[in-house]
Amino acid sequence: MEPVHIIGAGLAGSEAAWQIARAGVPVVLHEMRPTVETFAHKSGDCAEMVCSNSFRSDDDVMNAVGQLHWEMRAAGGLIMAMADKHKLPAGGALAVDREAFSASVTAALKAEPLITIQSGEITELPTTGNWIVATGPLTSDALAGAIRGITGSEALAFFDAIAPIVHADTIDMSIAWEQSRYDKGETLEEQRAYINCPMTKDQYEAFIDALLAADKTEFHEGETAGYFDGCLPIEVMAERGRETLRFGPMKPVGLTNVHKPDEKAYAVVQLRRDNALGTLYNIVGFQTKMKYGAQTQVFRMIPGLQDASFARLGGIHRNSFLNSPTLLDDRMRMKRQPNLRFAGQVTGVEGYVESAAMGLLAGRMAAAQAKGQDLAPPAYTTSMGALVNHITGGAEAKTFQPMNVNFGLFPPVEEGRSGRRGRKDRYPAYTQRAKDDFNAWLAAQ
Template identity: 75%
Template sequence: MDKVLNIVGGGMAGSEAAWQAANMGIDVVIHEMRPKVGTFAHQTQNLAEMVCSNSFRSDDDENNAVGLLHWEMRAAGGLIMEMADAHALPAGGALAVDRDAFSAAVTERLLAHPRISVAREEITALPDQGQWIIATGPLTSSALGQAIAAETGAEALAFFDAIAPIVYFDSIDLSKAWFQSRYDKGETEEERKAYLNCPMDRDQYEAFIDALLAAEKTEFHEGETAGYFDGCLPIEVMAERGRETLRHGPMKPVGLTNPHAPDVKPYAVVQLRRDNALGTLYNIVGFQTKMKYGAQTSVFRMIPGLEDASFARLGGIHRNTFLNSPTLLDAQMRLRSRPNIRFAGQITGVEGYVESAAMGLLAGRMAAAELLGQTLPVVPQDTAMGALVHHITGGAEAKTFQPMNVNFGLFPPVGGVKGGRRGRKDRYKAYTDRAKTAWQMWLGQMPAQAA
């Protein structure tokens, strides 16, 4: 048997899938259309380029589901987590990375692997022969998207995804903004100062909301009807849901004290998170937007401390497609109608960099095992990996399926823990303890490598 795995897409999922399969002894070809065919969001030709945020979210592996997913990927020798750790930035209790250094390092490691090669080409049809993983992410090319829709017999579900703006640090007024992580999270002083905060009083907040609602927005073309993923809502959409929505969301003022006016409680706070190791760029947290560029600069400069802000990148919005995976994929993440093709990453209906890479990790191992003439044991649903893959391959209700971040609601219930706030913390710890044991047992059942 020809032990070659083809992977379409060199994002988080495709990169992780390639790494896992190659380390199981399988030759891998990554088919990446950039730079020959560009996208709205990507700016380089590097693999695993981060475009929406530089955050992998919480790194707490005892009380948080995404932190547990980090732990499982590290235990499995995941390249994405290894490189994220190597290029981490201070971010309190979260894991944020220097996005350029991170993607450059992932690219270097993959290209240096003797079993991995990269073909810079666009794949426009579903292959009939060989073992393939399609991990094209939220920006699947038009031609391949049409081929997938034609094969599945139904339109792929769709939603619109938004990107937050990035500000140059030296354009931020530090006489108004201050460094502090919410609730002073982080073990080091640098981590506790991973965020910049811009305070607003009530009048400033109300004026900001008025400007936000009145700003000129990107309009969708006729026929482009789709919802938003709730975890990445544009701020204008949140504001339209109620004037206080942002103040209880990304602009909540809790856990912060303004050293410029310690006795004055801010009515709202805009946070910016460090975006690169040099500290020259800051991402406006939670400020995904569909405002037109001219409107963005005028509205965002209403934020105290950002009156003279210079933007390295303004926000944007693009169409994001994903499969109705519960109806289309089997438990091995294979397309039921073409079992030589697996899907991985955001196109399967998981949301987030970590979740996408995690599904790439599983797809890579599953495909490699099949090429070795073996089948992996079922991933335990008690694990974060297993909870996610079960959700997308049959656990979710197909009629209402939408992108999902990993969360403890996807896990089988754990008994013996009382309710309430303290009970919830104990319950989450019980989830993670159970998951770690199950994941280590699953990893111990891996097939032998190919020669």
């Protein structure tokens, strides 16, 4: 049997390779790292997480991304299995020890006899064979040029920003305290998965002033791109209004300062555990385009971080994605060159889990094709089906932008199934219907 080839060993490519091999089909996984490096990656491991260490909510009853977690687990997904294995306390979220996670994904792929990992950059797209392109937001210039050559137009793009990581032992815990918002989490350890740094009104105003005045990375001449609203740099949020951050990542609600329990903070900066040892914490929602020198000055204005040492500072990079509603069919194939499937963030989904889920689907579809079969996507009443429906035709092509999974992509629940129409009843009806329909899709294979 001819192998399926995958370009890119990020979350999507790694998941695709796993699904193909589990279907009994050989696969060659091409990864340019470490031969060709990127500014954001720190290793040559597969499925390296570069922006955050969170897979977001793990609630599969009231949350669409939690339902997506459920579907990936039900489909035997490698990414979710390794995320569960290296889970960190994070309240109701699924956060992982990112280095242990990617190392385990890499080890699992290397141990699978049907998977061959080849290092080196792919610069051209073949016109024959069974290929999946899962190169992610940091697609190399050469390959991006090859993709543009096939699409006949410029791929859309936006800029994605990375949050900084702080060494835990440099956080002043006489000012900061451990607490998950609203004390979410079943155990005391989970409820203490976050460190909180409080601000008074004067401290907040001074922080906003410094943030707005700081030196920032600017776009290169001729580049035109916007930001994805789910991953805005904090400077862009601050430019939209001085109170924007206080109602976003710096909101003070659901938290009580153990040092001053009777005093309500005007704003709070949260840090989330980034590794199992608890030695590293990332600043939640603090993606930034500030230059490195400005970052250390501005972030040390945060009470509790005045002496902070940074394991990694924030950054910004160009994130290219296809106009998928125009270019891809519902099997995730390029209409003009159907030997190519696309998966992951390059298709116009946003988020680790969404990217991996598109890899899972592309892998199963490619494996079916290798066996002379055809696999349709799951119903768009499921999280995976809703995503693939959105990117391959459900979205308006003229205004297409990256999208996280959400219940707005689901068809309405029929009358009578959810009872009352409030979301407390509607969301469980969405997720129960999704589970039923996804199980039916799996059973039909």
